[in-house]
Amino acid sequence: MTNTITVGLLGLGTVGSGVIEILNDHKESIQHKTGCHVTIKTVLVHNVSKSRNLPTSTTQLTDRYQDITEDPEIDVVIEVMGGIDHTLTILLEAMEKGKHIVTANKDLIAQHGAQLFETSQRNSCDLYYEASVAGGTPIIRPILDGLSSDRISKMMGIVNGTTNYILTKMTREGVDFDTVLKEAQDLGFAEADPSADIDGLDAARKMTILSILGFSMPFNLEDVAVKGIRGLSLSDIKYANQLGYSIKLIGIADHNETGASVSVEPALLPVGHPLSSVHNEYNAVYVYGDAVGETMFYGPGAGKLPTATAVVSDLIAVIKNLRLGTSGSAYVQPQFPKHIKTRKDQLTKKYLRLHVMDQPGMLMELTKIFAQYGISFDQIIQRQADHNDERELMMVTHQVSEEDFDKAYNELEALPTIRSIDSVFRVEGGE
């Protein structure tokens, strides 16, 4: 093998230029660590005539992806262009030609991971994707290697920076959802179409990847129950605080003998929980292992250089494998068949906020419904509502199955003394 590693780069947007910058900046250190010199030979772009900062004068631009997949000199393809179907075609063709892949594309891995991994194994190609979850925060490797001797029973992740930024602002400044979203869009922290972030899809993709790795089961995006934070009320943040909780958009994956469940939803976390102190656009993944107990991995969830760092760290791993002749050996097939928990086996605590008519016996009537399904309460706050004849109630239950909670909820909805059920959230992180 020669001492030069030749790279084809798909995409020259923010992360792509970050990759070039880091490769350039860390030339000596990469050479020291791997014994190799890295050259970016070809870059795939939409418009080859636009002027750009290229790594060297010999780097060529192309708008034909075959100039990369079919170039026998190219060892590794770095994919930072995004997109799904077309990108999948390119990566599959590249692997059929024996090229190793580093990608930052969570959508692709979450949706077509199985096919990509199968192709990589069949062609003895490496396929690395650390940047696809939590940007610059190393999380894939700690789960795969650092905790490889443990049984992971729970993962909770703040894996979307935009929503965490919005919730932090709402909590700290008491500003409502729409105002903060608008502000985040003006600052470029949120997209013009923010749905993938605020409706939880982006987080769900990342949780799919984490769940496959952490539980060694072949999950799909469709297995994730998703609820976002659109229109989340400031009142709930305030009441949650009074009850000793913060509200975060969390990906929750848990796993026990009854099966696994994966969701993304706004949830209440005790203020002392490590995830509660993850603020602004930061990401963190909290991992509970049977033996190791609580661990957490914290860092930037996005950004040009953080994401590019994860990409280039993957590239270094690929180069080491190439030198050692161990390419394509990193992936381990999921060990277990997928086994999703029924709603009966999904046990959680719940927070509810509701408006009720202020009349004698109301609370008794209400708690009677819950008691019927064995649901008792940890905390209740009752306060005067805006209307004189109403009361606002905030309640936190003890552990309850989703099935029982559904039943109680339906009866509750039918109760004439209940004016509105304003919010229901999961409560996490307690004993």
Add this chain to the structure above:
Amino acid sequence: MTNTITVGLLGLGTVGSGVIEILNDHKESIQHKTGCHVTIKTVLVHNVSKSRNLPTSTTQLTDRYQDITEDPEIDVVIEVMGGIDHTLTILLEAMEKGKHIVTANKDLIAQHGAQLFETSQRNSCDLYYEASVAGGTPIIRPILDGLSSDRISKMMGIVNGTTNYILTKMTREGVDFDTVLKEAQDLGFAEADPSADIDGLDAARKMTILSILGFSMPFNLEDVAVKGIRGLSLSDIKYANQLGYSIKLIGIADHNETGASVSVEPALLPVGHPLSSVHNEYNAVYVYGDAVGETMFYGPGAGKLPTATAVVSDLIAVIKNLRLGTSGSAYVQPQFPKHIKTRKDQLTKKYLRLHVMDQPGMLMELTKIFAQYGISFDQIIQRQADHNDERELMMVTHQVSEEDFDKAYNELEALPTIRSIDSVFRVEGGE
């Protein structure tokens, strides 16, 4: 290669029995991940006649280490017996016989790392030591692999659980150092002789290891400036809180163009800093990379199963290397010569608490000394002291070089209006 990996275990204390427990408990998953079955053939103990729980009826006990180092059937030696000189001899002999090593021994790695690594490379042996820093928290691999494409400019670690437990208790319950230490000893969280913990030596060993890896320079334990928390005053914790800081025992390693410095010392951290919310016996390492920005790795710093998890995760890595034929390839020699910062180049903020005579012009006299060395203040609190003619002053400076601060401190000490300089701490984590 056969599908059985034969292990010799040095030590059958807490961590040793944890290793046996985890190997037993995770048999199938290890077999799935590595394609190998692990057997513990021989265990080195002090007293072979004591009755014990052994993994299998065929496991043999010995008090002669050569029964392990000279047994050609043994592939991997797991060292969880502690100790330095004798243990070094055993591990060196084991590697000369081609055996791979997994160790949890921070003292050994901090003091004899260079010799151990040289021997491992010469014999193409693996030498893994994830458990030596921060117990079950994966931190070595994230630094070596996850951030391999970044330049780490700063690491701050809460890497000693005992002292963090003591400081958490003092902060939360307002109890003084001696009382909490006694309590921690009664509960078994602190040793009968607590000096290695509370005087900072244990943390210094871990920071030595982290600095070698993070900065790729050959540091020794002697390069670490160590100050512990013995006798730390409750008053400082309270005042720090008023000023918006918590006090933690932190290992601080930083590195820029003027060189590197490594220390362990009690320091003030803003309450909003990620390390400030690391409580009780938990450990965390905060890593600042030029490109990635802030990351943090959090988890249990000690304990039977967490530490054993790290050991067995290392064992899995060793087995994978054995199967792939890539043993002995993980270690990279430090890239740079060691370059320690002079005190002139060490810039920090300082917190001081002092008792001064209550007389006109006192504060002017005092600040004049600081001004002389270009030291200005970020915050000052003055309060009535216990004696009527005294005032107590808490001051936080802006950035200052250690050299200038030393000079100002000496002049301060000579000042007749100053009754006592009670405490001086580093202030970290600001902009």
